[in-house]
Amino acid sequence: MSEPYQVLNDYVYQVQQEIGVTAAAVYLIQNDVVVNEGYSGRQGADTTFRAVDAQTRFNVASIRKTYLGLAISLLMEDGRILSVDDEIGHYLDEFSETAEGVKLRHLLTHTHGLMERDGQLIREFEPGCGWAYRNTGIRMLTLLVVRLTGQTLSSFLKERVFDPYGLRETGWETDYSEELIYNYYSDPHLWTGAHDSDAGDQSNLFVSTRDLARWGHLHLRKGSLDGRGLIPASVFERVVTRHTPDTVPWDEPRNGFIWWLQHDTPQNQLGERLPDGSYLILGVTGCVCIVAPEYDAVIVRMYNQLSNPEGYNYLDDIRTFGNLAADLLKVGR
Template sequence: MRKLMTNHFQSLNEYVYNIQMDISATAAATYIIMNDTIVNEWYSGRHDSSEVSRIVDEKTEFNVGSIRKTYLGLAISLLVEQDLIRSIDEEVADYLHEYKGVIKGITLRHLLTHTHGLFEDRGEMSREFRAGENWAYRNIGINMLIRLVSNLSGKTLSTFMQDVVFEIYKLNDTGWRTENHEHLIYNYYDDKDTWVGPNDSHSGDQGNLFISARDLAMWWYIHLKKGCLNGNQLLPKSVFERVTSLATPKTVPPHLPRNGYIWWLQNDTPLNQLGERLPSCSYQILGITGCACLVVPEFNAVVVRMYNQLSNSSEYDYLSDIRQFGNLANDLLRSYSI
């Protein structure tokens, strides 16, 4: 891939830096691919607050929080492609027999779009609403999908993705990590109340997925190009088309978010994470550490930002921030393409 650096996106880098200061993140990065060219690559800060901490660079791997769930979404699409899943409208209990009864009527589609209505309290599973009638972002459905991948593929999520995706696309700076390394921003695990949870499993069932800014941009670039890289169709187009197409049930009220296979799709709703100026074909994902990736097919572009956010100030509004980030990216991409 060509690299053609330009100062055209400097205002986006400055915006990301200002938010970095607002949220007390010690590290930040941006990475933009447009028209098959790297047009912006920017790094800021250190791995932690120590003056001797490693300076952030292209080798730095960030904990990406819930962005990890899009890797799960692609794993589900691969299982559909392999006919191990016949349809996402099949009931979850048909695959996970241990949940029969309590999840009757809940389909894989409901899990993928956060419309299942399940919640867990002190180990007890209950329903808050009937499947397909509302939307609520909870990890209980994600955990079921991770178990499903393991049951059907015979591999853990991390091994499945390494064998089927990471290796063929050369995503070498991506993986579920359990031990510190000089390239990892690992200060999350110094706090017993860490946002991202435990990190003692290699299986892909925890929030310990670390990725460099470059690899994250390449992950979304692969989606943008529908699996084609350097002229080679390494996985079927349908695998990628499936995950970024509307999957939310039609029964979900129109004011609620719309999702593909976990991805947020552009939609004019109060909870939508995408800036309102972004084209209708855009899609995005965001993690609790502040990392985000935006794909804008209209401009043939991928925009990544990275943070190691550990807390929120009382004045910080993440929804306002991510929308502003998207709108600014849209305006700069549009003007750069003219």
């Protein structure tokens, strides 16, 4: 733990107590150096559980969707996807009618207007005319990766990204091991849903704090590792470029390939003191990864959150966390 960052660590600990989570971590990289790293609590609710440390792997929930976004960008780089403006039905025939007019752009930016009701695909609004956070589009994109590669999403990413970049503490897990915060899977009201598949099609991606920071740093450095570009920079540039259609109302979020981009909107998750060009992804378990290129920095916070207690506002929390980090990183840039 670095002394200048004590105010940030204290805030993370304060919220940990307020929302009743057993585990927390914070990790900051600036100018390619780890400037702050801290762990708090245990992986479960009593002293029999393992203390949280650098090896602890958290369920990052919806953060997993940025890994899917990178897979789509890789397939574009490979030429297996021709354009972000191709309709999903061009690749998946079963959606050619029910998702007519829905482009990959819409699926990647939550602007597709599709939702599922009683097992049927229906339209909530016309593609590109609104924004709604639905997993319908995520399932379509996951199926697209499988159809185009003949691999599961997890095996494709392991081969193309995780193994080359040494992300050994990242993966979709179905079985207990001591490094995983896995004890809450007995909860019948589990937020993250099913966890019996390691194919990458469920919300059971477990990542260590430092590996999630490496994920953000990989984007910050556009795929460069020790000066070597194992994946073309364009793959990473694509995923954090705005792809939300101009037809979406101005006060709705703006997204790259899943990533939230800094934008003045009531739903924005990035604190207003994070500079333009920053981007973020947040999971329902309280884990977050923020990349702030202007400050040459990556900001990660981890929780094992399972509920929102009365009076807790997650948007206020995540914005405050981002703003505190931004204030500290501004000094160190």
